[in-house]
Amino acid sequence: MEKLKKFFREVIAEAKKTTWPNREELLASTGVVLFILAVSSIYLFLVDLLFSGTLGALLKKF
Numbered sequence: 001m002e003k004l005k006k007f008f009r010e011v012i013a014e015a016k017k018t019t020w021p022n023r024e025e026l027l028a029s030t031g032v033v034l035f036i037l038a039v040s041s042i043y044l045f046l047v048d049l050l051f052s053g054t055l056g057a058l059l060k061k062f
Contacts, residue, residue, distance in 0.1 A: 021029065
């Protein structure tokens with residue numbers, strides 16, 4: 001039981017050391033994430049379109 005109490009005391013001590021981003025940093029990080037998400041989505045859409053078109057052409061041929 002003492003180990004459990006020590007664990008939670010250490011968790012609380014570490015949580016107090018946490019620093020949160022300010023509004024500008026948060027908005028900048030969110031913008032980067034949304035941009036990467038959009039680029040990744042477009043890339044995967046194009047790759048899927050290419051593969052499905054290629055597979056469709058191969059299946060029609062055979």
